[in-house]
Amino acid sequence: MIDETMDGSVDGKSCLEALAQIFEYLAGELSLEADARVRAHLAACGPCSSQLMLDRAYLSLLRSRSLLDKASPSLRRRIVQALFATEESRPPR
Numbered sequence: 001m002i003d004e005t006m007d008g009s010v011d012g013k014s015c016l017e018a019l020a021q022i023f024e025y026l027a028g029e030l031s032l033e034a035d036a037r038v039r040a041h042l043a044a045c046g047p048c049s050s051q052l053m054l055d056r057a058y059l060s061l062l063r064s065r066s067l068l069d070k071a072s073p074s075l076r077r078r079i080v081q082a083l084f085a086t087e088e089s090r091p092p093r
Helices: 015-020 023-026 033-045 047-067 073-089
Strands: none
Touching: 015 023, 015 033, 015 047, 023 033, 023 047, 033 047
16 A cells, blocks of 8 residues: 555656555565665555555465465366367367
């Protein structure tokens, strides 16, 4: 959630710029330079640091739910069979 308190600039990076990259930052998908800029912004910006904690908690919840809601082997097998059946029934391109 981005609110009106997150409109500043820290070390040349605005809150909107930092928060736009927050999920890539958490996933370790940013370049070293971009990661350093986001990290510096988060260290100096209280509202963005709070948002980081919320996003970490959100991702943690999603991961824990995905571990609980795994499909059984028989369901996975039926899904794969249905997908292949659908592919085979399509006319060639």
